[in-house]
Amino acid sequence: MSTYYEKLEIVGVSSKSYEDAIQNAVHEAKNRFSELRWFEVVEFRGGITDDESIQYQIVLKIAAKKGN
Amino acid sequence: MSTYYEKLEIVGVSSKSYEDAIQNAVHEAKNRFSELRWFEVVEFRGGITDDESIQYQIVLKIAAKKGN
Amino acid sequence: MSTYYEKLEIVGVSSKSYEDAIQNAVHEAKNRFSELRWFEVVEFRGGITDDESIQYQIVLKIAAKKGN
Amino acid sequence: MSTYYEKLEIVGVSSKSYEDAIQNAVHEAKNRFSELRWFEVVEFRGGITDDESIQYQIVLKIAAKKGN
Amino acid sequence: MSTYYEKLEIVGVSSKSYEDAIQNAVHEAKNRFSELRWFEVVEFRGGITDDESIQYQIVLKIAAKKGN
Amino acid sequence: MSTYYEKLEIVGVSSKSYEDAIQNAVHEAKNRFSELRWFEVVEFRGGITDDESIQYQIVLKIAAKKGN
Amino acid sequence: MSTYYEKLEIVGVSSKSYEDAIQNAVHEAKNRFSELRWFEVVEFRGGITDDESIQYQIVLKIAAKKGN
Amino acid sequence: MSTYYEKLEIVGVSSKSYEDAIQNAVHEAKNRFSELRWFEVVEFRGGITDDESIQYQIVLKIAAKKGN
Amino acid sequence: MSTYYEKLEIVGVSSKSYEDAIQNAVHEAKNRFSELRWFEVVEFRGGITDDESIQYQIVLKIAAKKGN
Amino acid sequence: MSTYYEKLEIVGVSSKSYEDAIQNAVHEAKNRFSELRWFEVVEFRGGITDDESIQYQIVLKIAAKKGN
Amino acid sequence: MSTYYEKLEIVGVSSKSYEDAIQNAVHEAKNRFSELRWFEVVEFRGGITDDESIQYQIVLKIAAKKGN
Amino acid sequence: MSTYYEKLEIVGVSSKSYEDAIQNAVHEAKNRFSELRWFEVVEFRGGITDDESIQYQIVLKIAAKKGN
Numbered sequence: 001m002s003t004y005y006e007k008l009e010i011v012g013v014s015s016k017s018y019e020d021a022i023q024n025a026v027h028e029a030k031n032r033f034s035e036l037r038w039f040e041v042v043e044f045r046g047g048i049t050d051d052e053s054i055q056y057q058i059v060l061k062i063a064a065k066k067g068n
Numbered sequence: 069m070s071t072y073y074e075k076l077e078i079v080g081v082s083s084k085s086y087e088d089a090i091q092n093a094v095h096e097a098k099n100r101f102s103e104l105r106w107f108e109v110v111e112f113r114g115g116i117t118d119d120e121s122i123q124y125q126i127v128l129k130i131a132a133k134k135g136n
Numbered sequence: 137m138s139t140y141y142e143k144l145e146i147v148g149v150s151s152k153s154y155e156d157a158i159q160n161a162v163h164e165a166k167n168r169f170s171e172l173r174w175f176e177v178v179e180f181r182g183g184i185t186d187d188e189s190i191q192y193q194i195v196l197k198i199a200a201k202k203g204n
Numbered sequence: 205m206s207t208y209y210e211k212l213e214i215v216g217v218s219s220k221s222y223e224d225a226i227q228n229a230v231h232e233a234k235n236r237f238s239e240l241r242w243f244e245v246v247e248f249r250g251g252i253t254d255d256e257s258i259q260y261q262i263v264l265k266i267a268a269k270k271g272n
Numbered sequence: 273m274s275t276y277y278e279k280l281e282i283v284g285v286s287s288k289s290y291e292d293a294i295q296n297a298v299h300e301a302k303n304r305f306s307e308l309r310w311f312e313v314v315e316f317r318g319g320i321t322d323d324e325s326i327q328y329q330i331v332l333k334i335a336a337k338k339g340n
Numbered sequence: 341m342s343t344y345y346e347k348l349e350i351v352g353v354s355s356k357s358y359e360d361a362i363q364n365a366v367h368e369a370k371n372r373f374s375e376l377r378w379f380e381v382v383e384f385r386g387g388i389t390d391d392e393s394i395q396y397q398i399v400l401k402i403a404a405k406k407g408n
Numbered sequence: 409m410s411t412y413y414e415k416l417e418i419v420g421v422s423s424k425s426y427e428d429a430i431q432n433a434v435h436e437a438k439n440r441f442s443e444l445r446w447f448e449v450v451e452f453r454g455g456i457t458d459d460e461s462i463q464y465q466i467v468l469k470i471a472a473k474k475g476n
Numbered sequence: 477m478s479t480y481y482e483k484l485e486i487v488g489v490s491s492k493s494y495e496d497a498i499q500n501a502v503h504e505a506k507n508r509f510s511e512l513r514w515f516e517v518v519e520f521r522g523g524i525t526d527d528e529s530i531q532y533q534i535v536l537k538i539a540a541k542k543g544n
Numbered sequence: 545m546s547t548y549y550e551k552l553e554i555v556g557v558s559s560k561s562y563e564d565a566i567q568n569a570v571h572e573a574k575n576r577f578s579e580l581r582w583f584e585v586v587e588f589r590g591g592i593t594d595d596e597s598i599q600y601q602i603v604l605k606i607a608a609k610k611g612n
Numbered sequence: 613m614s615t616y617y618e619k620l621e622i623v624g625v626s627s628k629s630y631e632d633a634i635q636n637a638v639h640e641a642k643n644r645f646s647e648l649r650w651f652e653v654v655e656f657r658g659g660i661t662d663d664e665s666i667q668y669q670i671v672l673k674i675a676a677k678k679g680n
Numbered sequence: 681m682s683t684y685y686e687k688l689e690i691v692g693v694s695s696k697s698y699e700d701a702i703q704n705a706v707h708e709a710k711n712r713f714s715e716l717r718w719f720e721v722v723e724f725r726g727g728i729t730d731d732e733s734i735q736y737q738i739v740l741k742i743a744a745k746k747g748n
Numbered sequence: 749m750s751t752y753y754e755k756l757e758i759v760g761v762s763s764k765s766y767e768d769a770i771q772n773a774v775h776e777a778k779n780r781f782s783e784l785r786w787f788e789v790v791e792f793r794g795g796i797t798d799d800e801s802i803q804y805q806i807v808l809k810i811a812a813k814k815g816n
Binding site: 410411412413414415416417469471474475 | 558572573
């Protein structure tokens with residue numbers, strides 16, 4: 001059996017930082033998928049509220065090991 | 069719990085228009101996933117039949133809200 | 137009902153060739169998904185061991201027909 | 205004096221089609237800028253409401269002639 | 273003999289829609305090449321006239337089957 | 341009247357972090373434009389001083405709602 | 409007279425490997441064009457049959473010397 | 477107050493060279509904006525007249541320092 | 545009959561400048577195709593000889609008007 | 613003598629943040645190269661351990677002044 | 681001391697296959713650099729001789745571990 | 749022994765033209781590396797002084813033959 005991964009595109013958000021948005025996204029993904037191994041950041045975005053506070057939004061491709 | 073989305077890449081087709089191909093793809097995706105929120109068009113393609121009629125083909129990344 | 141596909145990003149590996157890595161990835165995907173129709177290669181990578189042997193790593197977008 | 209253009213990135217929306225979203229964006233831009241000459245589509249996106257209706261969103265780079 | 277295609281980059285225009293611009297481009301290409309099979313949209317552009325009407329311009333890569 | 345946005349490309353800097361550079365850029369943009377709604381990060385760069393300290397530089401596309 | 413090349417986009421296929429698909433495409437192109445000099449691979453794709461066998465598809469830009 | 481720039485996309489033309497087209501574009505931009513600091517070339521294009529003479533067209537992103 | 549263009553990818557060279565390489569390429573293309581209208585530069589490259597002189601190489605997409 | 617730079621692609625890691633990964637990479641590069649002036653971030657990636665902690669990985673192009 | 685890599689862009693060739701071109705490139709790089717760990721393929725190209733034989737050319741980014 | 753090249757990313761500048769910036773960069777590189785064979789232009793940029801004069805900046809990937 002050969003090594004095999006599946007990659008999922010996910011979006012996480014945080015009011016603190018992109019690192020925190022990544023941790024939030026990985027934490028949610030861990031509840032839904034097992035054996036997460038690495039990620040690549042696809043996109044950095046953000047929302048701006050009327051009082052100038054920022055919501056950091058991150059899009060990741062996250063890879064999970066699959067197979068036996 | 070933080071906001072969290074998963075994005076899926078899907079393909080829809082139509083003999084009428086790209087907008088119709090999008091609606092077909094979103095309709096099929098709605099039967100399979102819940103809480104669809106937005107999409108980004110990745111690719112516009114098409115097939116050409118011998119009588120010159122066109123099949124419009126659209127590739128979307130579609131985002132679904134996940135988590136509680 | 138209109139034609140509808142979903143595309144999944146997967147990673148396969150082989151010590152022999154990229155074609156073998158593709159076959160490994162498609163074989164694993166066939167165990168998990170049905171009606172696979174085509175793929176696009178997204179990325180060619182590789183690992184290098186201390187004795188200079190190479191592990192070929194391929195990232196594919198693979199499309200499965202869905203719907204009725 | 206040489207020919208000179210400035211390009212602005214704008215976003216238009218429509219519930220009908222991308223062509224309608226383009227017309228809306230160009231119409232708004234005409235109220236704010238003069239001598240618009242051409243545009244390039246940068247991005248096709250969309251929003252999805254709970255009843256499955258779609259808001260077509262288009263991002264354009266639009267060019268205006270400037271100078272005497 | 274193996275399957276073999278050539279791809280040509282063409283530009284079509286329409287005052288109505290991008291789908292109409294595609295049909296115009298495919299129709300012209302059919303007068304000049306045989307066995308057209310599929311296309312990929314490379315670029316969506318447009319011209320803007322002084323009375324705000326729009327000329328939709330589409331750039332396609334169109335594939336023709338060649339060989340015996 | 342349809343929804344309409346204009347996007348501006350801006351550059352912010354900080355000696356602390358990219359998030360701080362974003363906040364600086366958004367703060368300056370708020371002094372000059374109203375109704376800022378979202379941004380996309382276009383580029384992450386940095387300057388390096390002789391004592392190895394780093395100036396984080398961020399390029400954003402920032403979107404402002406326009407029209408009545 | 410200066411050196412001058414024209415580049416054509418072509419598609420070749422093989423059930424064996426991408427190298428074989430390239431040889432098939434170059435062989436077909438040689439029947440139709442003279443003085444082929446180099447190529448660049450634009451895209452690696454593949455078809456998947458029901459019995460899991462793979463058709464390797466390659467898209468090349470191939471350059472031919474033209475002029476006297 | 478932090479350092480802050482705005483970038484504008486502009487188009488210049490010349491019948492002589494791309495460098496001349498850049499100088500024309502920068503000269504026009506200087507009449508309209510202050511404190512221009514750097515530019516990045518986005519696109520090199522050209523028009524061809526019936527007598528084979530060429531109009532060089534350049535698209536630049538040009539950065540202006542803003543703020544106090 | 546609608547407006548219709550075909551685009552060809554060509555390569556020109558010069559020992560003097562990129563503008564000269566473009567003129568050489570356009571001149572050769574004029575001998576082979578009619579109604580050339582515009583071009584886009586795809587790639588700037590160069591060869592380096594042993595005595596440090598440079599051969600400027602330019603890759604263009606050039607558009608010709610076709611149809612009656 | 614004209615100004616001249618060389619750019620090197622380097623990878624840094626940190627368990628804390630991307631800014632820390634950049635500082636680590638720049639610190640290592642300073643031990644090996646002199647007159648570092650600026651960098652551009654090429655890629656943001658990360659590793660995920662079994663206990664959900666994240667290793668931030670950054671790929672930079674870093675520029676060093678060379679010549680007399 | 682943190683983990684740190686440097687990436688080098690290299691070109692290998694083979695008359696047999698891209699995998700053989702990769703092995704040739706890695707073998708040459710091993711003679712010149714130590715602790716090579718992984719590579720990413722940047723470009724697949726090829727030369728065509730008059731008798732239709734092909735020289736496979738591969739461009740890799742190859743990563744070497746550096747530091748203590 | 750197989751043919752093998754290494755590519756280096758370098759930056760040259762000139763107050764005259766991009767071709768002059770290329771010659772400056774190649775001249776500096778020749779002082780530091782041997783057997784330079786070709787280059788690809790990666791980026792065209794420029795600095796703008798207060799009196800509107802321009803410093804042309806070019807980023808090249810330059811390839812050197814290595815090995816016996």
